[in-house]
Amino acid sequence: MARPVGFAGAPAEILNSPINPTVAYGCIVTIPSFLSEVVSEPERCPYRKDQTALMPLHLSPHRLTGRQVDEVLAGGLRRSGEFLYTTRCPSCSACEPTRVAVSEFQPSRSQRRVRKRAGGTISLQVDVPSVDDRRVDLFNRHRNVRNLARDDRTIRDWEYESFLIYSCCEVLEVTQWHDEVLIGVSILDVGEESLSMVYTYFDPDYSKYSPGTLAILMSLEIAKLHNKTWLYLGMFVADCPHLSYKDRFLPQQRRIEGKWVDIRQ
Numbered sequence: 209m210a211r212p213v214g215f216a217g218a219p220a221e222i223l224n225s226p227i228n229p230t231v232a233y234g235c236i237v238t239i240p241s242f243l244s245e246v247v248s249e250p251e252r253c254p255y256r257k258d259q260t261a262l263m264p265l266h267l268s269p270h271r272l273t274g275r276q277v278d279e280v281l282a283g284g285l286r287r288s289g290e291f292l293y294t295t296r297c298p299s300c301s302a303c304e305p306t307r308v309a310v311s312e313f314q315p316s317r318s319q320r321r322v323r324k325r326a327g328g329t330i331s332l333q334v335d336v337p338s339v340d341d342r343r344v345d346l347f348n349r350h351r352n353v354r355n356l357a358r359d360d361r362t363i364r365d366w367e368y369e370s371f372l373i374y375s376c377c378e379v380l381e382v383t384q385w386h387d388e389v390l391i392g393v394s395i396l397d398v399g400e401e402s403l404s405m406v407y408t409y410f411d412p413d414y415s416k417y418s419p420g421t422l423a424i425l426m427s428l429e430i431a432k433l434h435n436k437t438w439l440y441l442g443m444f445v446a447d448c449p450h451l452s453y454k455d456r457f458l459p460q461q462r463r464i465e466g467k468w469v470d471i472r473q
Contacts, residue, residue: 237294237466238283240276243268246291250298254358255448259300265291272377274400281307281404281440284463287377287397288406289370295443304462306444306454307402310431313439316456322418323425330384330391330417332426337373337381342390344368350409356450372407382426384410384419392419396427403431404440424457 239245243266253259267290272280284305285292295303315323344365351357363371372395373379380403384392392410396403405427410419424441431439444462445451454460461468 237285237296239266239285239294240279240283242270242276243280243292248296252358253297253300255443255445255451256300256302260298261300262296262298263293264296265293267291268376274378274398277377277397277399277404278401281305281397281399281402281438282468284466286406286440286442287375287404289372289374290376292376302445302447303443304445304464306441306460306462307438307468308428308441308457308460310428310436310439312459313428313457314459315425316458319421319425319456322421326417326422330386330419330422333383333385334430335381335383337379337395339365339369339373341365343393346390346393346411347409349411353412354450379406380430382423382430384417384422384426386414386417391417392423394423394427396430399436401436402438402440403427403434403436405442420453421456428457 245264246267248262248264250260250262253261255261265288266285268276280287280292285294286305287293295301297303344363347368348362351363352360375397378398380396380398382394382396383390390411391414392408394408395406397406405424408420408423410423424439428439441454441457441460443451444454446455455471459470459472462471463469
């Protein structure tokens with residue numbers, strides 16, 4: 209079975225279904241019994257140079273309930289398209305699933321400035337995900353300008369759908385607009401008690417508004433509005449600049465050696 213296009217790595221309590229703890233190099237994830245592993249092949253690590261990654265893909269035979277979404281996230285998994293995945297790398301445990309307790313989050317001074325700068329200038333829309341030329345063009349521009357692409361190939365609309373829209377669970381799309389211009393898109397998975405940020409991309413020309421930071425701040429506000437307990441930010445990797453920024457959202461928890469550990473500074 210083919211790996212979904214756009215895949216680039218990869219997330220409380222475990223609920224009542226039987227579980228299968230899987231030990232990776234220094235990392236323990238919890239695979240619910242309703243998931244089946246379908247692909248597990250070594251590949252070049254997208255986060256750390258000269259590392260070999262192993263990111264097994266799992267499928268669910270049915271659409272996940274909100275409670276099951278909470279379970280897979282709490283167990284250390286993430287979603288890409290219709291697949292759920294984690295890291296099981298042969299010689300590295302740098303990836304740490306990260307989440308923020310919504311009710312405890314305290315924005316820093318710089319984050320408050322980002323929110324203030326956006327006020328009255330950047331508008332948000334929340335809807336189901338969709339695909340069009342504007343979104344696909346912005347997605348490609350973001351990955352090329354920020355050196356996120358593994359090659360110089362342009363992602364097409366059906367590949368965008370495979371990566372971000374086709375899903376095994378409920379999904380939201382949060383868009384940022386400057387006047388009538390789309391400047392940012394975030395895709396979020398929806399659980400009963402959690403939201404999970406699957407992917408965010410934005411127009412580098414609007415970097416003065418810090419759209420990446422703004423996306424997380426707005427997702428926290430949406431989570432609070434809907435009485436969610438957790439916002440999952442994906443993997444934290446300390447020496448990867450595309451992932452290390454997540455340590456700015458405090459207090460947070462990271463899943464280290466199979467346990468969620470409080471990080472407060």
